[in-house]
Amino acid sequence: MVDLLGQYEKIKPQIDKAVLDVIASSAYINGPEVKSFQAELEAYLGVKHVIPCANGTDALQIAMMALNLQPGDEVITADFTYAATAEVIALLKLTPVLVDVIPGTFTIDPVAFEKAINKNTKAVVPVHLFGQCAEMEKIMEIANRHKLFVIEDTAQAIGADYIFSNGTKKKAGTIGTVGCTSFFPSKNLGCFGDGGALFTNDDALAAKFRMITNHGQSVLYYHDEVGVNSRLDSIQAAILRIKLRHLDEYANARNKAAAYYDKAFSGNAKLQIPVREPQSDHVFHQYTLVLNGPDRNAMREFLSAQGIPAMIYYPIPLHLQKAYTDPRYKEGDFPVTEHLCRNVISLPMHTELTDADLERISNGVLEFLKQ
Numbered sequence: 001m002v003d004l005l006g007q008y009e010k011i012k013p014q015i016d017k018a019v020l021d022v023i024a025s026s027a028y029i030n031g032p033e034v035k036s037f038q039a040e041l042e043a044y045l046g047v048k049h050v051i052p053c054a055n056g057t058d059a060l061q062i063a064m065m066a067l068n069l070q071p072g073d074e075v076i077t078a079d080f081t082y083a084a085t086a087e088v089i090a091l092l093k094l095t096p097v098l099v100d101v102i103p104g105t106f107t108i109d110p111v112a113f114e115k116a117i118n119k120n121t122k123a124v125v126p127v128h129l130f131g132q133c134a135e136m137e138k139i140m141e142i143a144n145r146h147k148l149f150v151i152e153d154t155a156q157a158i159g160a161d162y163i164f165s166n167g168t169k170k171k172a173g174t175i176g177t178v179g180c181t182s183f184f185p186s187k188n189l190g191c192f193g194d195g196g197a198l199f200t201n202d203d204a205l206a207a208k209f210r211m212i213t214n215h216g217q218s219v220l221y222y223h224d225e226v227g228v229n230s231r232l233d234s235i236q237a238a239i240l241r242i243k244l245r246h247l248d249e250y251a252n253a254r255n256k257a258a259a260y261y262d263k264a265f266s267g268n269a270k271l272q273i274p275v276r277e278p279q280s281d282h283v284f285h286q287y288t289l290v291l292n293g294p295d296r297n298a299m300r301e302f303l304s305a306q307g308i309p310a311m312i313y314y315p316i317p318l319h320l321q322k323a324y325t326d327p328r329y330k331e332g333d334f335p336v337t338e339h340l341c342r343n344v345i346s347l348p349m350h351t352e353l354t355d356a357d358l359e360r361i362s363n364g365v366l367e368f369l370k371q
């Protein structure tokens, strides 16, 4: 599905030197590389503060801790997402409130979001799934009207621009109260281990995020509140500094691959290609088809026999996951998500796909669909 080695080989001398320099410096934790990466990512995103942390799940958790959400407060999010989004809500004893998504873009349905708001609602977590922004203009308008925090989960869409109706552009994760991202190796900006970050333009919140990531300390050994230990290693920051310089080029490579797939599959009634919304860039973390009839398992087996991987993101809606069963929800409550979970299939998507790879993968899919 990804070719991390192929991507590394193209920038191997710079990466190897950066890693060896950190080892030689012995500044492994909170060293200068972390500070430099933070500043460079702030400049790239056009955001006042980037607070690095240990992974994307921690970023979401730290955001919710800093916003002072209390047990019982309701946090609305999309039913169709990676479990981490809902996991931290449940972990903090907040109440996850799930809503359905839009069939074409797979992102939270703003109408369903507004309907789910009540007096206990404190925040919404729009997920910029598969590399495209949720409908942020509508979401922000609704959230502002109801005085809700907006925690953007931008683990899959770093670098995507959102374009408002007045033409203003903002990077995914810099629109709401806080943006949370992941630098997991297969992410669009991935390190060689775990990593994550929070983004905000709010000075006071940024200070709180920093404090919480560092055991709730304002000053060394003075713990003002309960925090966590969530740091980005200097080695990972050094790697991310180099990869950040290539992020736009990586997005272009992903878009080129997506355009190839689009051309191969568009007009085929047996599937739906990813819908591109004019108000958002797509950075194609995943290229996800929705099958309209064909047997998905048979297709995976057919492709696998030709050495072509395909993955199902995500096979089970959150409300039907064992860990999140809730008397409020039952099968049939979120028909769009349930339909997607039964019919989506993602094809290999990364920065190193050649035309020959794309031809082989597309031909495999088309051959299966002809059966």
Ligand SMILES: Cc1ncc(COP(=O)(O)O)c(C=O)c1O
Binding pocket: 055, 056, 057, 058, 081, 082, 084, 085, 127, 153, 155, 156, 181, 182, 183, 184, 194, 195, 196
């Ligand atoms: C949408 C989404 N949110 C959150 C996360 C969590 O990130 P991490 O794996 O770095 O904890 C991921 C990563 O898989 C994700 O895809």
